[in-house]
Amino acid sequence: MVRTQHPKAEGSKLGRPTKDDADQLPHRIVETAKQLMLAQGFEATSLNQIAVAAGVTKRTIYLKLGDKDALLVEVIESLLTGARVTLEDPGPDVSPTERLITFGNSLVRLALRPEIMGLFRLLITDGWRFPHLAELAGTVRSKSSEAQLAEILRDEVARGRLRMDDIDRNARLATVMILFDPQRAALIGAPWPPEKCEDWVRSAVALLLNGAITPP
Structure with missing residues (x-):
């Protein structure tokens, strides 16, 4: 299983995320989803895995980016840009x-x-x-x-x-x-x-x- 370590998880005891942290959340989620989907494939990758690895909640993923299909689009567009x-x-x-x-x-x-x-x-x-x-x-x-x-x-x-x-x-x-x-x-x-x-x-x-x- 691919694990992505992040220095500060959402909602940690370090306090509310700063504006910069909040602005970086979508990018962090997409990069985490990219690593997992490239390693495991789309079907084998769950939103729970992405949330845990990115240090966010599933609700945050839905609010920031949408469902797993929407994440796939973001991942592929990111790879195409690269x-x-x-x-x-x-x-x-x-x-x-x-x-x-x-x-x-x-x-x-x-x-x-x-x-x-x-x-x-x-x-x-x-x-x-x-x-x-x-x-x-x-x-x-x-x-x-x-x-x-x-x-x-x-x-x-x-x-x-x-x-x-x-x-x-x-x-x-x-x-x-x-x-x-x-x-x-x-x-x-x-x-x-x-x-x-x-x-x-x-x-x-x-x-x-x-x-x-x-x-x-």
Whole structure:
């Protein structure tokens, strides 16, 4: 069982919580729920567990955030926010191939982080409860990894080092090629070693660039 320790529980003998403590309560509850749901899954996590671990009452959870379904939405939205990161791009000082391989390896490392894998598990098992979450996840993806990859491809095309028509479509296809198998292996409990992931990225980049590199 996951336990989260907090220095001051709600209603403790230390007195009424300060305004800052009260303002932090929703964040604390969501972070606690996130840890428990990622470790145990949504169904196995009860509001009682969350309340005890967060040092609050169930009534406080209902007042601040709502029921367990509402907490799931908060947890997934928090995880999606955490997925918005800038991935590694060495820039045009290296070849298009090396630039895309570096970006692809950075993308795989992000996607295989425990919290990101936990997000996918929650979306797969419980996302059906809230269809808008799938749309939100797609928006985050398109505004993060796919958008960053598209920027790299546009830069390479502008420099005359690549020839590519539908850049956004190619960025999306490349993201799927790079991520699908490594993530699937991790989801079923058989994660690939780093060297296999890197070899996969090289193959995906080679497939993407086949026919796109400007002839000498």
